[in-house]
Amino acid sequence: MDIVVCVKQVPDTNEVKIDPEEGTLIREGVPSIINPEDKNGIEEALKLKEEFGGTVTVLSMGPPQAEKALKEALAMGADEAILLSDKAFAGSDTLATSYILSCAIEQLDDFDMIFCGRQAIDGDTAQVGSQIAENLGIPQVTYVEDVKVEDNTVEVKRRLEDGYSVLETSLPVLLTVLGEVNEPRYPSIKGIVDAHSGETEVKKWGANKLGDVDQSKFGLSGSPTQVHDTFVPTHEKKAEILSGTPEEKAHKLIDKLKEEKVVSK
Amino acid sequence: MDFELTDQQKMIKKVVSDFAEKEVEPIAAEIDETCEFPYENVEKMGEAHMLGIPVPQEYGGAGADTLSYAITVEELSKACGTHGIICSAHTSLACDPLVKYGTKEQKEKYLKPLAKGELLGAYALTEPNAGTDAASQKTTAKLDGDEYVLNGNKIFITNAGAADVFIVFAMTDKSKGTRGISGFIVEADTPGFTLGKKEDKMGINASDTRELIFDDCRVPKENLLGEEGKGFKIAMGTLDGGRIGVAAQALGIAQRALDETVQYVKEREQFNRAISKFQNTQFKIAEMETKIQAARSLVYQAAFAKDQGGSFSKEAAMAKYYASDVAMEVTREAIQLHGGYGYMKEYPIERLFRDAKITEIYEGTTEVQKMVIGGSLLR
Structure with a gap:
């Protein structure tokens, strides 16, 4: 069972504060972590490897600092870690990111499964996993909270808003997992030492490692998403007492609600 | 640097x-x-x-x-x-x-x-009459064929009830004093080796501290640790390393007490303001923080010294002496700043205070550390 896990390094949102003037994240001094649900993906892959043998390859696209997240993945027990880092990748939205990750996965030997976390705690889009599956033309199941592999099929429990469904699919498949799927193991101290002493190594791939692909789909040029503005929602408390007869008050209230676009005209 | x-x-x-x-x-x-x-x-x-x-x-x-x-x-x-x-x-x-x-x-x-x-693992040196005077070992080990026969008692042994392997020191030749002490590796299930009841302690309550009783306990000859007669040196050298661990333990306890206190004084109000606004509180916090950082420097320095090879006895002794002293002081002041709440089991401070005390005692009391430090300068 050869498994690929895609991970993202994100700021630890428990520690993040927002600059109220600029409306941007204050990243300074904020520790970076492996996106929590991606860590569940690593754990699920490691568990399947322990059961069926094979390898676990962890992929991340990000700045050079993201190497730290991949070292942690190695310390958890991943066999191989690849950091996709290149100026050409800068400014990628989810579409470009999933294209780059897909190109990298195609450069790997065969794989049986791909795990992604459901979504990252910084962007919350939940798009990259699905887009990778589309790019690679393989089945995908999202919102997975349980995985059972038997022979060449996978049975997964997929969370729905009001329950769950159980699906069976063939391999290869891409699964995006929820935090409930498992409890990620702690990276071992020996694993941490190995990842820092060169015993295990994070491979670094630039755009030139991705073969003959359409580089215009990388980075800003491959990113149709435009961020127009980021801001912190302000929570103001205002109270206004309406006066008049009950009928007058009702009319005033309706006008007010229309004005505030709470109800349509 | x-x-x-x-x-x-x-x-x-x-x-x-x-x-x-x-x-x-x-x-x-x-x-x-x-x-x-x-x-x-x-x-x-x-x-x-x-x-x-x-x-x-x-x-x-x-x-x-x-x-x-x-x-x-x-x-x-x-x-x-x-x-x-x-x-x-x-x-x-x-x-x-x-x-x-x-x-x-x-x-x-x-x-x-x-x-x-x-x-x-666990380590057994202390006896009822051999604490700081660790050389006064009464436990004996006599070679009989291919086995050493151990007799005697060890007390206050950390991890005892849970350990599988014990490093035990015993007298192989009384006439040679400290040079007659040897170290042994003893498995928990060796016949003739039993455990006493779990000690009821002031702190570190779950570490399962017990007495070890050796009654014609036969240990294979190949379980002699190091050479016969070198046990005291092994025991003392081992404690040097242990002191770094105890110093780090004291440091952690002190840091936690400070962290709890910083949070508490910001929330606790008296006379219509947070008690963190009072200069007495600020000065106390400043003293705690400074002493903890100083202790951390000594602990980390001792750890660094151990990895350089050579002797690190003095560094380890200074780290343990100072960090344990700081742990006692900081936890005591932390309770004081918490007032009555600090005395209650609802808050972790009183546990930290009880756990801190042992760091001044085991693996060489504060007085032993001072003997080591003074001795290194005055010999």
Whole structure:
């Protein structure tokens, strides 16, 4: 069972504060972590490897600092870690990111499964996993909270808003997992030492490692998403007492609600 | 000179800190109350290679440095002093002498599983009449054929009720004084070796401290640790390393007490303002922080010195003397700043205070540390 896990390094949102003037994240001094649900993906892959043998390859696209997240993945027990880092990748939205990750996965030997976390705690889009599956033309199941592999099929429990469904699919498949799927193991101290002493190594791939692909789909040029503005929602408390007869008050209230676009005209 | 931790040390600190927060903290108050040894957590610590941190990888350890080990004990002790000493006694007092003095066979048979956390270790030197005067060993070991026969009692042994392997010191030749003491590796289930009842203590309640009783306990000759007659040197050298662990434990306890206090004084209001606004509080916090940082410098320096080879007895003694002193002072002041709440078991401060006291006593009292430090200057 050869498994690929895609991970993202994100700021630890428990520690993040927002600059109220600029409306941007204050990243300074904020520790970076492996996106929590991606860590569940690593754990699920490691568990399947322990059961069926094979390898676990962890992929991340990000700045050079993201190497730290991949070292942690190695310390958890991943066999191989690849950091996709290149100026050409800068400014990628989810579409470009999933294209780059897909190109990298195609450069790997065969794989049986791909795990992604459901979504990252910084962007919350939940798009990259699905887009990778589309790019690679393989089945995908999202919102997975349980995985059972038997022979060449996978049975997964997929969370729905009001329950769950159980699906069976063939391999290869891409699964995006929820935090409930498992409890990620702690990276071992020996694993941490190995990842820092060169015993295990994070491979670094630039755009030139991705073969003959359409580089215009990388980075800003491959990113149709435009961020127009980021801001912190302000929570103001205002109270206004309406006066008049009950009928007058009702009319005033309706006008007010229309004005505030709470109800349509 | 660089005071920054390396990336590796930072990652180890983060992982242990996460572990302490998620696994240790939730049971710390409970095991203090029940005195139950935290078997499940110790197993998890073994799986994450936290029980053989400075042991070379060829002997099953993580192969990290002593500073990483000290940081681990510090982080565990922030959540629970008992977890800190379980790790410290196992690593410094059981694994370390095997690394240094164990034969190839002993390393294979005992060190590897100990360093992987598959077995738990303990160390037995103290006797009813041999505390600070550790040379007055009454336990004897007589060679009889291919076995040593051990007789005598050891007391106050950390991890005793849970340990699989004990490093035990006994007199092989009384006429030679300290040069007649030898070290042995004794398995828990050796016939003639029994445990006394679990000691009822003031703090570190779940570390399962017990008496060891040797009654014609036959230990195979190949379990002699180092050479016959070298036991006292092994015991003392081992304690030097242990003192770094205890100092780190004291440091963790002190840091936690300060962290709790900083949070509390910002929330607690008296005379219509947070007590953190009073200068007395600010001065107390300043003293605590400064002393803790000074203690940390000594602890980390001692850990660094151990990895340089050569003697680190003085550095370890200074670290333990000062850090344990700071732990007592900081926890005492922390209770004072918490007022009546600090005296209640609802808050962790009183537990930290009770756990801090032992750091001034075991693995050489504060007075012993002063003897070591003074002796190194005045000899």
